[in-house]
Amino acid sequence: DAGITQSPRHKVTETGTPVTLRCHQTENHRYMYWYRQDPGHGLRLIHYSYGVKDTDKGEVSDGYSVSRSKTEDFLLTLESATSSQTSVYFCAISESSYGYTFGSGTRLTVV
């Protein structure tokens, strides 16, 4: 997806370990979002950012933290991964909070 990359694309980690997912954009968009996608639930918002160091919680924020020290990077951290956090994580960006552009996703498995 043009202008937005997520890393890593796949990760397997053990229960209780910290995990950080990265979202990088080259569009200089103001808004960045982290969603998780699970069967039967669609996409659920975890956290979002409306500017450098400006973040807020979404619908399913428990167990997750975020940081945005630069416009281009939005990090999602699982402080102590649990099996319930096994999911596909998507980052999205937008300039005006409309019309999101999504990344290709990170498939995280917690064993």
Add this chain to the structure above:
Amino acid sequence: GENVEQHPSTLSVQEGDSAVIKCTYSDSASNYFPWYKQELGKGPQLIIDIRSNVGEKKDQRIAVTLNKTAKHFSLHITETQPEDSAVYFCAASIEGNDMRFGAGTRLTVKP
């Protein structure tokens, strides 16, 4: 918070037929309703959106209708083609903030 329900969860049509996916929302203040298409292994991609000040919007073979009174909106795809096969998500939000997604519809177009 906003709750979005999407039906059907799966839809199979013959090539050339029309497909209709329906969504309902709970928050009467919601005024922005996008639709996303997700192909296998990729992130969702915005295909069309509608704001509450219009009742219908078309873009070639796809159209979206909105009934604010009943709080439901629908995606219509005409003359379906095999490449329309994907998972489609509806979403609702107030001014693009705190976007809530439906659970998704898997559309299969049979050649």
